[in-house]
Amino acid sequence: xxxxxxxxxxxxxxxxxxxxxxxxxxxxxxxxxxxxxxxxxxxxxxxxxxxxxxxxxxxxxxxxxxxxxxxxxxxxxxxxxxxxxxxxxxxxxxxxxxxxxxxxxxxxxxxxxxxxxxxxxxxxxxxxxxxxxxxxxxxxxxxxxxxxxxxxxxxxxxxxxxxxxxxxxxxxxxxxxxxxxxxxxxxxxxxxxxxxxxxxxxxxxxxxxxxxxxxxxxxxxxxxxxxxxxxxxxxxxxxxxxxxxxxxxxxxxxxxxxxxxxxxxxxxxxxxxxxxxxxxxxxxxxxxxxxxxxxxxxxxxxxxxxxxxxxxxxxxxxxxxxxxxxxxxxxxxxxxxxxxxxxxxxxxxxxxxxxxxxxxxxxxxxxxxxxxxxxxxxxxxxxxxxxxxxxxxxxxxxxxxxxxxxxxxxxxxxxxxxxxxxxxxxxxxxxxxxxxxxxxxx
Numbered sequence: 381x382x383x384x385x386x387x388x389x390x391x392x393x394x395x396x397x398x399x400x401x402x403x404x405x406x407x408x409x410x411x412x413x414x415x416x417x418x419x420x421x422x423x424x425x426x427x428x429x430x431x432x433x434x435x436x437x438x439x440x441x442x443x444x445x446x447x448x449x450x451x452x453x454x455x456x457x458x459x460x461x462x463x464x465x466x467x468x469x470x471x472x473x474x475x476x477x478x479x480x481x482x483x484x485x486x487x488x489x490x491x492x493x494x495x496x497x498x499x500x501x502x503x504x505x506x507x508x509x510x511x512x513x514x515x516x517x518x519x520x521x522x523x524x525x526x527x528x529x530x531x532x533x534x535x536x537x538x539x540x541x542x543x544x545x546x547x548x549x550x551x552x553x554x555x556x557x558x559x560x561x562x563x564x565x566x567x568x569x570x571x572x573x574x575x576x577x578x579x580x581x582x583x584x585x586x587x588x589x590x591x592x593x594x595x596x597x598x599x600x601x602x603x604x605x606x607x608x609x610x611x612x613x614x615x616x617x618x619x620x621x622x623x624x625x626x627x628x629x630x631x632x633x634x635x636x637x638x639x640x641x642x643x644x645x646x647x648x649x650x651x652x653x654x655x656x657x658x659x660x661x662x663x664x665x666x667x668x669x670x671x672x673x674x675x676x677x678x679x680x681x682x683x684x685x686x687x688x689x690x691x692x693x694x695x696x697x698x699x700x701x702x703x704x705x706x707x708x709x710x711x712x713x714x715x716x717x718x719x720x721x722x723x724x725x726x727x728x729x730x731x732x733x734x735x736x737x738x739x740x741x742x743x744x745x746x747x748x749x750x751x752x753x754x755x756x757x758x759x760x761x762x763x764x765x766x767x768x769x770x771x772x773x774x775x776x777x778x779x780x781x782x783x784x785x786x787x788x789x790x791x792x793x794x795x796x797x798x799x800x801x802x803x804x805x806x807x808x809x810x811x812x813x814x815x816x817x818x819x820x821x822x
Contacts, residue, residue: 402591404591407588408588411544415548425765426640439765442505443766445502447758449510450509450758454513459608470594482515483582523727533729533732538676542669545661548664550580552574554573554574556658608745611745615736620808627760628684628760629756630763631764634767646702647703656710660720662714671721671725688805696798698790699794726753767796
């Protein structure tokens with residue numbers, strides 16, 4: 381397995397490891413995949429459903445099948461990054477190799493994705509997800525090679541989270557502007573405006589990649605899957621963190637997959653839905669630096685629990701009093717966005733666990749472990765989309781007449797993510813107890 385050069389255990393942290401320039405450059409490399417994660421959970425499912433080429437009941441199945449594929453390819457990608465292309469700049473080469481197919485496949489999806497038959501769209505999405513994973517896993521494992529302490533990981537991945545929020549604000553400004561400038565613009569027009577921002581973020585990432593310090597990777601031959609699985613299963617904090625990632629992603633996926641329908645059918649603001657999404661990511665950009673500072677001071681698990689309780693309370697409040705009118709809905713979206721920071725915590729928690737995992741295994745598995753964490757995120761979002769659309773079908777929800785089942789939709793919008801977050805809090809408590817039995821930083 382690849383090992384990444386870092387300070388020996390017990391050595392003083394390298395003061396130059398996280399210079400401001402390094403933090404800024406690393407954060408900027410996350411732009412392309414950060415913005416591309418959301419069309420699949422926000423715009424793409426209703427975009428495909430409204431196209432009519434695939435029945436509503438099969439939309440969730442489509443995302444479930446692509447996630448099954450991820451279950452096969454993501455660990456392979458992680459192992460490939462860990463084991464091959466030795467030398468300085470290995471992470472950089474994988475990221476550059478993924479950008480071209482990612483760009484081309486994005487164009488296919490947003491231009492003709494709603495007209496493709498099930499099999500063709502499945503193939504396009506499989507290739508897209510594979511390119512997406514290659515770029516993101518290389519980028520995340522590069523970050524783990526740069527940090528030297530839990531405080532550093534909170535700073536580095538906190539900066540990454542903040543930049544992704546800024547990127548999303550810019551990205552969501554495009555469909556919001558399209559909705560203002562082109563009255564009656566359809567979902568395809570909005571998703572095309574969104575994806576066009578990739579043309580800005582991709583060159584920014586290319587420049588930033590050159591500014592991140594390279595880290596040497598020394599590879600070892602062979603792929604021992606039995607040993608990999610055994611090493612992972614026997615490390616309780618890792619398994620608990622994977623569960624936390626799945627549940628947080630399920631909650632996030634539930635909200636984002638239903639948001640467009642919620643805005644149209646419950647809030648009666650279909651024509652302003654892009655603006656509301658835009659407001660939610662402004663809230664995230666404002667809150668991300670605050671969450672980062674709090675996580676560095678009070679610990680990441682505690683702040684993740686606080687985030688879950690904050691947003692669950694906000695959702696339940698809407699059952700008592702729905703936001704009325706655009707202004708109240710925008711304030712609600714702004715507040716909702718302050719809790720969309722789960723990846724900030726889970727990524728940095730994994731970065732903190734990687735040295736402990738390396739001590740246990742005798743080798744560094746950073747890319748493999750980040751691939752597993754990303755896989756849990758995809759499983760969570762895909763499961764949320766599948767469950768949401770199955771439940772929408774069961775309650776008789778029709779995207780063309782959403783008002784007929786608005787109350788049922790509202791209950792799903794609130795209860796699904798809240799229930800998932802409560803389970804997540806239980807796993808975080810178990811992580812805390814495990815850390816208390818064996819002193820180690822999460």
